Structures are given as C-alpha cells and as structure tokens.
Amino acid sequence: MLSTQTIHIEKTNTSRLPQVDFSNLEFGQTFSDHMFVADYANGEWQTPEIVPFQNFSLSPANPALHYGQAIFEGLKAYKNEDGEISIFRPEANLRRMNLSADRLCMPAFPEEIFMEGLKELLRVDADWIPTTAGSSLYIRPFMFATGEFLGVKPSDTYRFAIITCPVNAYYSSPLRVKVEETFARAVEGGFGFAKAAGNYAGSLYPAKKAAEEGYHQLLWTDGKTHQYFEESGTMNLMFIINDTLITPALSTSILAGVTRDTIIQIAKDRGLPVEERKVSVAEVMEAAQNGTLQEAFGCGTAAVISHIETIGYRGTDYQLPAVVNRKYSPALAQELNDIRLGKKADVHGWVVKA
Structure with missing residues (x-):
C-alpha cells in the first residue's frame, strides 16, 4: 500500500x-x-x-x-x-x-x-x-x-x-493582444476545462500568426459563434468596466484557473463588484471605444496578473489606460503577492508551509 x-x-x-x-x-x-x-x-x-x-x-x-x-x-x-x-x-x-x-x-x-x-x-x-x-x-x-x-x-x-x-516574471511588459475570431481553442462538451497537453498544441498556430502581426497573445472567443470571450492564451481573462470586475463564467471550454479564483475572492474581500457571466466581444469593444473599459488583464500561475495595454480587433488597435493610471489590478496583484510572501494575513488558508 x-x-x-x-x-x-x-x-x-x-x-x-x-x-x-x-x-x-x-x-x-x-x-x-x-x-x-x-x-x-x-x-x-x-x-x-x-x-x-x-x-x-x-x-x-x-x-x-x-x-x-x-x-x-x-x-x-x-x-x-x-x-x-x-x-x-x-x-x-x-x-x-x-x-x-x-x-x-x-x-x-x-x-x-x-x-x-x-x-x-x-x-x-x-x-x-x-x-x-x-x-x-x-x-x-x-x-x-x-x-x-x-x-x-x-x-x-x-x-x-x-x-x-x-x-522571474512570465511577461516583462504590458501585453498587446488580438481578438481571435477564426480559430477556436476549445468547444463546449470538449475538454477545454482540462489542463491537457492537446489544448495547448492546438493553440500554437493561431498564436504564431498573431505574433507575426505584433501581438503577444490571443483573446480566445467561443468556438461556435465567436461572440463571447473565453480565455487569453496561458491565462484567464478579466475586464474592469464601470468599476466592476467582469470575467467569463466557467464552462467545459474554459480552464478553472486557481489564480482566477484567488483574484475573484480578493476582489470581493476589497468590496469590488464581481460578475462571472458571458462576456460579449461587442460589449467589451464598445467599452473600449467609449472609455468605460478601465482595465483588462490576464491571470494565471505563470503570468500572475499581466496587464493588457492594446486590444486588436478587426484591424484596429484599441489602447487602454496606462498601468500607472489603473486603480484596481495593480492593487489586486500587490495583495496577492503579499499573501504569498506572508506579508498579509492569509485569512483563506491558501498558503501551505513546506
């Protein structure tokens, strides 16, 4: 035994x-x-x-x-x-x-x-x-x-x-990302929720094409309609619109990120409204155009919080506020780091001592 x-x-x-x-x-x-x-x-x-x-x-x-x-x-x-x-x-x-x-x-x-x-x-x-x-x-x-x-x-x-x-850091600078509307990372009923090698193999070619256009990563959309955001390469995806943290709800095509869950809990602890739901491309791009998209970032174990500074959509690049002007994501990242390093109380029992 x-x-x-x-x-x-x-x-x-x-x-x-x-x-x-x-x-x-x-x-x-x-x-x-x-x-x-x-x-x-x-x-x-x-x-x-x-x-x-x-x-x-x-x-x-x-x-x-x-x-x-x-x-x-x-x-x-x-x-x-x-x-x-x-x-x-x-x-x-x-x-x-x-x-x-x-x-x-x-x-x-x-x-x-x-x-x-x-x-x-x-x-x-x-x-x-x-x-x-x-x-x-x-x-x-x-x-x-x-x-x-x-x-x-x-x-x-x-x-x-x-x-x-x-x-050291996975990404050393804010990201330029592109909305992907042709290729699909995963589909409902598949195994996109699993951290399986095949999921990543299938993403390499679209990511390579985006890199050739000057982007660091893709913003994946749903495989059926390409109308809703799902993930961003190696990260879960989050937006701050009108002082609310909005992130795609989990499904069989989205990985349930541990960092994603952590950031959501920290945001709630800080009193920041959180919405886990379908997030349409149209909604986010409209917010990017009218100035209500305050922040966008990816989160994951390797990436931690990686700020998105540019979103490419149908041939146009939309610029987001500079990181130094962001109110929420830098604070969320700092609190997560402080908990990991024992500088802030671990009220949720996340840290395990070796």
Whole structure:
C-alpha cells in the first residue's frame, strides 16, 4: 500500500546550482537538481521517489506520444522574509489535475502522497527557491501514459512527476493582444476545462500568426459563434468596466484557473463588484471605444496578473489606460503577492508551509 513513509530519496552528487545566474532567468529554461516520480501499474501507484533531474526512457509506441494522454499543472513556491518555504494553494491544483485525469481516463493521484512528496522535494531543493522581488520557484506536476501499444484506448500504466524551475516574471511588459475570431481553442462538451497537453498544441498556430502581426497573445472567443470571450492564451481573462470586475463564467471550454479564483475572492474581500457571466466581444469593444473599459488583464500561475495595454480587433488597435493610471489590478496583484510572501494575513488558508 502506497504511503508517505515510502518516498525514496536519491540526491545528486553534483548540484548545478553554482552555474545558475538568478538575475537572468528565462522562464522554464533552468531546472532544479531533483524531481519527484511515481509510476502507476497493476491498478495502483507504486513507491514514489525523489531522484536527480534526468531524462525519461520511452518506448516509440508510447501512447502519450501518439494519442495525447498527457496532463499537467502549474503552481509556485516562495520563501518569506524568515526563510520559510510556502506553497500557494497546492490542494486546488491537485483537485484540478485529478479532474483533468478523470476526463482523459487517467488515474487520480493521492492527495496525501502529492502533498508530502511536493514538500519533501522543495526541502531537498530549498536553495533553488529565489528570493528576489518578482521571482519564485515554478512547480510543474504532470502525468502521461507509459504503455507500449498502438491503438486508441486508455493506457494501463502511467507516470506522475514533479519538476521545478526558478523563474522571474512570465511577461516583462504590458501585453498587446488580438481578438481571435477564426480559430477556436476549445468547444463546449470538449475538454477545454482540462489542463491537457492537446489544448495547448492546438493553440500554437493561431498564436504564431498573431505574433507575426505584433501581438503577444490571443483573446480566445467561443468556438461556435465567436461572440463571447473565453480565455487569453496561458491565462484567464478579466475586464474592469464601470468599476466592476467582469470575467467569463466557467464552462467545459474554459480552464478553472486557481489564480482566477484567488483574484475573484480578493476582489470581493476589497468590496469590488464581481460578475462571472458571458462576456460579449461587442460589449467589451464598445467599452473600449467609449472609455468605460478601465482595465483588462490576464491571470494565471505563470503570468500572475499581466496587464493588457492594446486590444486588436478587426484591424484596429484599441489602447487602454496606462498601468500607472489603473486603480484596481495593480492593487489586486500587490495583495496577492503579499499573501504569498506572508506579508498579509492569509485569512483563506491558501498558503501551505513546506
């Protein structure tokens, strides 16, 4: 029976930490010394391990490569002013990962093993957690099929792993985004709500075309009518119109972002009206034209709060107020950061100490 007492730890003989320039980190390019790994076979999870960061060996007939049975998550760890390691809302990420697993016919991962394995991994690689302002340790749990067959069916075996990497900000400046009305990221009844690899693969080509036009990201619209906003690339999407925070309501085509949920709660705590509903493109673009669209931003674990300064729509770029003139989103971002770093009371119990 799998238990937290059976985590095997093998430490690296030579740390790569002295080679890292923490002042010059490209997001997702530098990886910590160790990783957590557990395999699923014979109907149960096997003994988990913490081992040196290394490549996996895969069969050419691996079904994840052929049929896309792969999911992942993203969360972050920090060090507070006392040097304590804190993880932000890890249970919420695991719940979402297990929802993704269920949708893709994959086994759920036990919460107790996830939490203890993650904490132990962070303790082993504690020196990899950066402490400069705006930096953090990005945590990537993921799971993929490990069978050896060709055929469209769920695998019988899987690998769950956690890797980490020190990071600075995902976006270093306000964003130029384009309203996408041709391609669709997801449709109702599909698996857009799951953090599955295939969702991101399908978004690459439209995003590439937008980048060629000078935009950082797309504002995805619904796949059926393209009349309603859904997400923005790697982020959930939020608007401030007439002193009200408005965000698309969750559905089977929208990822239930942990940062999204956090920002909504912080906004409510601060007395800012919040509306979770269908948000039409026409409504937002009209607000952009008449000046009632005060702010727009994306939010996510990697992006945190990323301010949108330009919205491209049908050949016209609409400029939003400069970030220095924004009343709400900078304050929301600051409060979120203060809670993560222990500078403000964590009244909702979001922070978990390692």
